[in-house]
Amino acid sequence: MDDTEQATAVRTGADGTAPYDVAAEARWVPEPDKRPGRTAFQRDRARVLHSAALRRLAGTTQVVAPMLSDFPRTRLTHSLECAQVGRELGAALGCDPDLVEAACLAHDLGHPPFGHTGEEALDVAAAACGGFEGNAQSLRILTRLEPKRFAPPGGPPTRLAPWPGRSVGLNLTRAALDAATKYPWTRGGHPTEPRSSKYGVYAEDLPVFRWVRAAVPPGRRCFEATVMDWSDDVAYSVHDLEDGLHAGHVDPAALTGPAERAELFAVAARYAPGASADEFGEALDRLQAQEWWPRSYDGSARDRARLKDTTSQLIGRFCLAAERATRERHGPGRLTRYRAELVVPYGVRLECAVLKAVAVRYVMQRADQAELRSRQRVVIAELAEVLLRDAPHGLDPVFLAMFEEAGDDRSRLRAVVDQIASLTDASALALHRTLVQER
Numbered sequence: 001m002d003d004t005e006q007a008t009a010v011r012t013g014a015d016g017t018a019p020y021d022v023a024a025e026a027r028w029v030p031e032p033d034k035r036p037g038r039t040a041f042q043r044d045r046a047r048v049l050h051s052a053a054l055r056r057l058a059g060t061t062q063v064v065a066p067m068l069s070d071f072p073r074t075r076l077t078h079s080l081e082c083a084q085v086g087r088e089l090g091a092a093l094g095c096d097p098d099l100v101e102a103a104c105l106a107h108d109l110g111h112p113p114f115g116h117t118g119e120e121a122l123d124v125a126a127a128a129c130g131g132f133e134g135n136a137q138s139l140r141i142l143t144r145l146e147p148k149r150f151a152p153p154g155g156p157p158t159r160l161a162p163w164p165g166r167s168v169g170l171n172l173t174r175a176a177l178d179a180a181t182k183y184p185w186t187r188g189g190h191p192t193e194p195r196s197s198k199y200g201v202y203a204e205d206l207p208v209f210r211w212v213r214a215a216v217p218p219g220r221r222c223f224e225a226t227v228m229d230w231s232d233d234v235a236y237s238v239h240d241l242e243d244g245l246h247a248g249h250v251d252p253a254a255l256t257g258p259a260e261r262a263e264l265f266a267v268a269a270r271y272a273p274g275a276s277a278d279e280f281g282e283a284l285d286r287l288q289a290q291e292w293w294p295r296s297y298d299g300s301a302r303d304r305a306r307l308k309d310t311t312s313q314l315i316g317r318f319c320l321a322a323e324r325a326t327r328e329r330h331g332p333g334r335l336t337r338y339r340a341e342l343v344v345p346y347g348v349r350l351e352c353a354v355l356k357a358v359a360v361r362y363v364m365q366r367a368d369q370a371e372l373r374s375r376q377r378v379v380i381a382e383l384a385e386v387l388l389r390d391a392p393h394g395l396d397p398v399f400l401a402m403f404e405e406a407g408d409d410r411s412r413l414r415a416v417v418d419q420i421a422s423l424t425d426a427s428a429l430a431l432h433r434t435l436v437q438e439r
Contacts, residue, residue, distance in 0.1 A: 024175035024337065028143065028168050028208055029151050041098040044176040048105045051170060053146045054079065059424030060111055073243055075108050075115070078236055082107065086231035089319045093326060093342075094334030095224050102172070103179035103228040109146075110137025112421040113428035114376040121380035122417055129413040135182050135200045137421055142177060143169040143208045145418060147398070168208075175337070177212045179224035182232075184213060191219035204414065216338065223335055226342035230322055237352045238314045240359035245297045245307055249362045252294050255284065267365075268357035272350055283350035287314075314355070321348040379432045380420065386435045387416045394435050395419060 025040040033043075048054055057075035083104035090100030111134045112118040122132035146169045153165035172180075183190075183200035190196040201209040216222075221229075244250035254260045265280040272280075287293055292313045297303050325343040326335065363369065387394050391403055391412070399422075402415035423431065 023214070025173050027171050027173055028211060029149055029171050031149065031171065039096070039098065040173050041096050041102060041176065044170075044172045045098045045102040045105070047148065047170045047172060048102050048109075048142075051109075051146050051148075053109045053141050053422075054105060056422065056424055057108060057111070059426055060113060060115065073239055075111055078239065079105050079108050081239060082228075082232050082235040085235050085315060085319065086228050089231055089323060090224060090227045092319075092323050093223075093227065093340075095227060095336055099175055099179055100224050100227055100231075102176050103224055104231055106138060106142060106172075106176075106180040107182060107228055107232055108134070108138065109141045110134040110139070110421065112137070112380075113423045113425045114373070114380070117373040117376045118380055118421075118428075121377040122384070122421060125381060125384035125420075126413065126417045129410040129417065130202055130204075131187055132417055132421070133187070133197070133199050135198065136187075136202050136205070137418075139177070139181060139201055139209065140205055140418070141169065142172055142180065143205065145398075145422070146170050174212050174214075175222070175224070177208075178216070178222045178337075179228060181209075181212070181221070181225055182229050184209075184216075184221055184225075185219055189219075202414075204411070220338065221341075222337050223340050223342065224337070230318075230342055230344055233352055233356075234315055234318045237355035237359070238311055238318075240363070241314075241355050242307055242311050244359055244363050245294060246299070246304075247363075248297075248299075249366070250297075250358060252296060255288070255358075264354065264357050264361050267360050268350075268353045271353035271356050275350055275353070279350055280354055283347060284354050286347070287351055287354070318344075318348055318352060321345050379428060382436045383420050383428065383432055384416060387419065388413060390435070391416065394431070396422075 054076065057079055058077075060075040083101045086104035087097045087101040091097040112122050112132075114121075116134075119132065119134050126132040144167055147167045149168050149171035151164055151166050151168050178184075181200045183198045185191065185199055186201055186203060186206070187199045188194050189199060241250065245252070255264070261281060261284065262277065264284075265277045268280050269275065290313065292306070292310050294303075294307060294310055297307060322342055322344045325345050326340065329343050330340040392400050395403055395416070396419055399415050399419040402418065403412050406412040406415055420428070
């Protein structure tokens with residue numbers, strides 16, 4: 001059976017869905033195992049873990065810029081923490097733990113320098129080639145930009161091999177790429193919210209995306225992707241609260257005042273549209289009623305230990321709630337691929353939304369952070385302008401080759417955007433000094 005046949009050969013569940021297609025372990029370019037005994041998903045996990053794209057995240061903003069404190073959380077530490085949460089939650093529900101961990105490690109690979117600020121600035125710079133979105137960039141990295149495997153050279157393009165001789169990235173399995181795809185649609189293609197800014201694939205990467213999504217209902221995410229997504233929410237909402245308290249930006253006592261709560265809930269509404277201030281208040285009250293919720297924080301060893309306990313309690317609370325609710329709906333047994341959907345109770349989602357709002361309200365909305373983000377947007381815009389204008393000067397060899405192979409202005413701009421997105425915060429600033437400030 002060739003890969004085309006495998007892609008449509010599915011074991012159909014009682015509800016008519018495809019719980020686990022038999023081509024889940026197929027790779028875009030077939031390749032033999034180098035060492036017997038490892039599973040396909042163990043290989044996927046190892047490939048992401050050893051990738052340069054993952055290492056780059058050590059120098060990429062999570063909430064605040066790297067190196068502004070001795071022990072900052074970066075996109076890398078966040079990805080590692082997300083992977084730990086996802087591996088355990090997925091295993092408890094019957095997922096392959098290596099598959100979920102690979103997806104969690106890969107989920108933020110596409111985030112550019114300066115975090116969401118860089119993402120917004122690159123979206124403006126990339127308007128003429130379809131825009132920029134970190135999740136779509138992640139798929140592009142996994143399937144093209146992180147060079148590990150190449151398609152066989154020669155021969156005319158085909159549906160399964162549209163790019164003879166081209167890099168196919170890490171060449172992960174279909175299941176791993178599917179699990180790492182948080183938003184399985186193109187820009188404007190959200191199944192219910194066409195104006196959503198979130199999407200997971202650029203138009204030029206649709207061939208591999210369609211291969212990944214063979215026989216899958218449009219817009220539906222696989223179970224492992226929903227586990228990854230919730231693990232991401234849990235990890236960053238909880239750890240951003242921890243970091244805010246540790247840095248002295250968050251005063252637990254302030255969260256009891258009516259005015260502060262109103263401001264906080266206004267921010268939380270962006271994470272849970274339609275929820276009322278009363279519902280957010282009840283969610284925060286539930287958290288504050290817990291014995292382990294911090295009442296104060298002075299940086300002492302005892303308070304640091306209490307804060308770590310808060311972090312552990314919150315992660316356990318959010319994950320166990322999802323595990324129990326999912327089991328109540330779907331029953332026992334292995335929940336994989338399209339056999340089930342992760343269920344997160346509404347009240348728990350609101351608690352998570354309130355924690356996200358704490359980081360935004362007390363860290364990201366600080367005046368000094370607003371000034372920093374403004375400067376970062378200028379850096380991204382000026383880099384895009386000068387690299388496109390002066391190419392090939394300033395282009396890295398990998399992106400220079402893409403630029404020279406491009407057949408039109410759209411593809412040339414995408415190569416420039418790919419290079420900027422591949423930088424760390426520090427390397428973006430250094431390249432800006434070289435190409436813009438010192439000329």
